[in-house]
Structure formats: structure tokens, C-alpha cells
């Protein structure tokens with residue numbers, strides 16, 4: 001997975017209305033969009049909203065919102081007209097507008113997106129694969145805190161990167177999401193232990209877009225439900241925090257190095273920091289075979305997000321998260337290093353063996369995987385997107401919190 005598709009997603013979401021009928025018409029089922037859903041008409045009504053016990057801060061509120069059903073065709077069935085293009089040949093994409101159920105005039109401390117079957121079990125255990133589910137607060141305008149396109153000298157370029165950075169924040173602000181690998185823990189917008197008060201501020205009337213791309217590996221159609229689990233407090237608290245996703249390959253999508261004989265590093269060019277504040281959390285994303293993602297500011301190592309392998313040496317079970325605040329000022333630059341070790345993780349072959357590691361080791365991608373009988377459709381999938389190693393960082397930044405970070409440190 002490269003960053004560019006991610007960059008273009010919010011733009012795509014907003015461009016949708018201008019594209020006119022065609023692909024955005026007739027999503028039909030359950031009111032899951034269609035051009036009307038994206039234009040002025042009503043956001044989707046949640047299927048359910050329930051309260052959960054807070055896990056970041058005692059006394060905070062925590063809500064699980066469920067939207068759906070999203071109706072999926074069987075694996076080899078023709079996908080219904082009107083579904084937005086998927087980044088997978090057998091996938092289905094959906095574009096939804098969400099509002100109700102999500103807290104408003106509130107500060108989100110952390111959250112995560114999930115995918116369930118009707119009975120609440122994890123859809124990933126039922127032969128459904130998440131390519132990505134990304135949400136955007138389309139009402140919230142923010143300035144990019146880091147350029148999406150790195151440069152050789154760490155100074156902002158006037159080119160593509162500059163344009164993307166300018167448009168980016170005007171189009172809305174990335175909110176919780178989930179990608180194709182396993183670095184998908186709770187996104188942390190506020191970490192009380194850091195001594196900094198921050199959070200993703202949601203305004204009283206904010207609307208959200210969700211860009212959903214899934215693959216149903218079952219031959220038969222099925223219904224799935226997208227969930228958003230957010231912990232929050234009422235009102236605006238502390239510094240506004242929001243995130244971005246950066247790719248080691250930068251905007252030129254330089255490939256990641258791997259070597260079957262041992263560890264090898266790939267370091268990015270320099271991503272210019274564009275605003276003063278603090279990085280309050282950072283978590284890496286790697287495909288199978290990856291060891292760690294390292295984040296440095298002005299060439300000083302500040303965060304190592306380590307891959308944790310599960311029962312096999314070729315499936316990443318999770319990534320460690322960095323929660324010590326890192327002060328940054330405009331003019332600094334950020335670099336990332338992806339460390340892969342294919343020798344230590346045989347079978348991963350750079351993240352694209354078409355087996356477990358094919359998509360970065362999302363667990364139980366297809367029911368037939370590892371079981372008796374067919375594992376064939378799966379292999380094809382691994383070859384498609386997961387064929388290359390990848391390295392990304394999910395970074396949450398609190399605008400203006402630099403001094404607080406320095407004091408806290």
C-alpha cells in the first residue's frame with residue numbers, strides 16, 4: 001500500500017458529487033450512499049449506538065456506533081453498479097456520510113474503526129478482508145502539520161507536495177480509520193500520562209465521510225456493519241489533535257528494500273514540519289517481514305514502533321505505539337526508517353507471499369486460509385496489493401502543544 005491512494009481518498013470523496021451520476025448512483029441498499037447520500041441529503045442513520053466502559057480515562061464517555069448493513073456480493077459475483085471503485089479487483093467500495101451517533105461539540109481522546117457481522121462477531125473471522133476504512137471530518141479545516149511529500153533538504157517544496165498540503169486540510173481532516181495491516185490499535189489523540197491535554201475536537205455540526213473498501217472471500221453475499229468506537233469528553237478540551245499517515249516511499253513511492261539474507265533499512269527523505277506543536281502518538285505500519293518503523297526528528301531517533309509477531313514468524317500481530325510527546329517546530333524535518341528482516345521472518349518474502357503475509361498478515365483473512373481445501377483465491381490477493389514491502393507511520397499531532405510537551409518531558 002502506498003500513500004498516494006490514501007492521499008487521494010479524501011479528495012475522491014469530495015470530488016464525488018462533481019463526477020455526477022454514474023458510479024455514485026444507486027448504491028441503494030440500506031441507503032448506503034448513492035450520490036444523494038454524499039450530496040445534501042441525510043447522513044446514514046446508525047444501526048445502533050451503545051455505551052462502553054472507558055479505557056483511556058476513568059469518567060470519560062465511550063460509544064460504539066454501528067452503521068449498516070453494507071451489502072456485499074459474493075467473491076466472484078459481479079459487484080453491483082453504483083459501488084465506488086475498489087482498490088482490489090474483487091473488492092467493493094462504499095462511500096458514506098455519517099453524523100448521528102458520533103459525539104458533537106466534544107473532544108475525542110482515542111478511537112478505532114471495526115467491521116462486524118450482524119451478530120457482533122468480527123467480520124475478519126468470517127472471510128471478509130478490510131482493504132481500508134477511513135473516516136474524515138469533512139467540516140473540520142486544519143493546516144497540515146507535516147508535508148506529505150518529503151524533500152532532500154527538508155524544506156517544503158513548491159510542487160505537488162505543496163499543493164496537496166494546501167488542499168488537504170481544506171477538504172476535511174482525517175479521523176479514525178483502519179488499514180490493511182495490523183497496526184490498527186486505538187488511535188490516541190490524548191494520553192493523560194503525557195501531561196498534555198489534547199484531543200480531536202469535533203464541532204457542534206460536523207459531518208463525516210467514510211471511505212470503505214472491503215473484500216468478501218465467501219462465495220455467497222453477506223451483510224457487514226462498520227463500527228466506530230470512540231472515547232471522548234464533552235466540550236473542547238486542550239489542544240486540537242489530528243493525524244496523518246506518511247509513507248517511507250514519500251510521494252514518489254520509492255520502494256522499500258528487502259533482503260532474504262537479513263535486516264535491511266530504508267530511510268525516507270525529509271518530511272518538512274509545517275507547524276509548531278507536539279506529536280502525541282505514533283504507530284508504524286509494516287507488512288510481514290517488517291521489524292520496526294523508526295521515526296526521527298532532525299535525524300534524532302524519537303520513536304521506535306516495533307512489530308510484534310504472533311504464533312507464526314510471518315504474521316504481524318500488532319505494532320507498539322509511541323506515546324511520549326515529541327516537540328516539533330516549523331522548519332524541523334521528520335524522517336522514517338523501515339526495517340525489514342526476511343531472514344528472521346521466513347515465509348513473509350517482503351510482505352507478499354500470497355499466503356499469510358500477503359496483506360501484512362491481517363488475521364484470519366479468509367476462512368479457508370490454513371484450513372483444508374482451497375487457499376487459492378487468497379494467494380491471488382496477496383500478489384495483488386501485498387506484493388511489496390511497505391512502511392508507514394500514523395502520526396497524531398497536537399497543534400500548539402510544543403511548550404507543553406517540552407515542560408512535560
Ligand SMILES: *[C@@H]1O[C@H](CO)[C@@H](O)[C@H](O)[C@H]1NC(C)=O
Pocket residue numbers: 117118119120121126
Ligand atoms: C455470528 O454470525 C456468523 C456469520 O453469520 C456465524 O458464522 C457465527 O457462528 C455467529 N456467531 C455467533 C456467536 O452467533
Ligand SMILES: *[C@@H]1O[C@H](CO)[C@@H](O)[C@H](O)[C@H]1NC(C)=O
Pocket residue numbers: 263264265294301337339
Ligand atoms: C537500521 O536502523 C536502525 C535504527 O535506526 C539502526 O539501529 C541500525 O543500525 C540500522 N541498520 C543499518 C544496517 O543501517
